[in-house]
Amino acid sequence: MSRIERAEVFVASPGRNFVTLRITTSDGVTGLGDATLNGRELAVASYLRDHLVPLLIDRDPARIEDMWQFLYKGAYWRRGPVTMTAISAVDTALWDIKGKVAGLPVYQLLGGRSRHGVTVYAHASGADVPSLLDDVERFLELGYRAVRAQAAVPEVGGTYGVRKGAGIYEPASTALPDEQPWDTDAYLGFAPTYLEAVRERFGFGFHLLHDVHHRLTPIEAAQFGKRVEGCRLFWMEDPTPAENQEAFRLIRRHTTTPIAVGEVFSSIWDVQQLITEQLIDYVRTTVVHAGGITHLRRIFDLAALYQVRTGSHGATDLSPVTLAAAVHLDTAVPNFGIQEYMPHAPETLEVFRSGVRFADGMLVPSEEPGLGVEYDAEAAARFPYQPRYLPVARRLDGSVHDW
Ligand code: GCO
Ligand code: MG
DSSP: OOOEEEEEEEEOOOOSSEEEEEEETTTTTTEEEEOOOOOHHHHHHHIIIIIIIIHHHHOOOOOOOHHHHHHHHOSSSSHHHHHHHHHHHHHHHHHHHHHHHHTTTHHHTTTTSSSSSSEEEEEEOOOOOOHHHHHHHHHHHTOOEEEEEEEOTTTTTTTTOOOOOOOOOSOOSSSSEEEEOOOHHHHHHHHHHHHHHHHHHTTTTSEEEEEEOOOOOOHHHHHHHHHTTOOOOEEOOOSOOOSSSHHHHHHHHOSSOEEEETOOOSGGGGGGHHHHHHOOOOEOOOTTTTHHHHHHHHHHHHHHHHTTTOOOOOOOTSSSHHHHHHHHHHHTTBBBBOOEEOOOOOHHHHHHHOEEEEEEEEEEEEOOSSSSSSEEEHHHHHOOOOOOOHHHHEEEOEEEEEO
């Protein structure tokens, strides 16, 4: 029997911070898992190094489901992003190993191809409406079939999702959290106008998305969804914080704008009511934060029963290992909806060499056995970890708001 011989945890900052797990078997096969939790990276690295790696040594790498149950139930303490991200990394690495041992790309192990490509959406943004429109145009010219639109609210410094300059959008950019102002009334007055401007200028021949980023109350979200119905959004994302899953009933009662939720959640129980009561249309849980390929498949299968489709989180703080795993899963599941895609920085792609390819607005997985990603630990060593935090939002009266 092959056994797990070594498990190494790498923390590096090639373009941004990533935590990566590499498992090596007694047969010399390696598997990769992403363990990045933006702003809390070292907690997951320690969870892996101090608590999970010792449990992995000498176990059978082929028993993926059993390992998942062992790590989840064996922790006793349930769920939570740190635990679930660490379990995800182990699970993903074991799928990578299984693919390499079988000589098959991971999507083949998941049942094979359901589609020839994975439709992705790009991130268009602007400091004002004209620059947002230019950005949308740029992505449409690059062949994207779906574009998310975000513009800075005039007079409000802290709008979510707006890129500074030509670089990559990176909200976790300061050594301590940047405290940014937020004004819901200004946003509610402004955001619908630029979504309308996008439709007016470019028409309806592509999917248009928008991320509210947990900034509204349920009734405000209902007003927003109703107001933008004419824009026929593919989805409004995270319209209100979803710890209280019931809150979405109120939004549903008032608007037919589709809803996507789930990027901050880590288990099937966090989205159970949202799915089984059909309170959302797209579930955005990801490989890295929701228990790896094994658990995400379980969430997607539950979603399929209720005609909820997938829409996995894919921002640049998810490493190319997560993106590759997501594209394998997206290729295989029947209820795929859309995949978020933000190309990684050149330094990131120097360290993670990935076989995922973009063409015609879609991603296709590598045909290499496993996930099709290689990690260059030597190159990574040139990019030491840097403390970086996501911003915190404060309302105009100084009180903390959801960022
Ligand atoms: C998205 C997300 C991200 C998050 C980021 C936090 O829809 O892509 O909202 O941009 O803010 O992943 O780390
Ligand atoms: Mg989001």
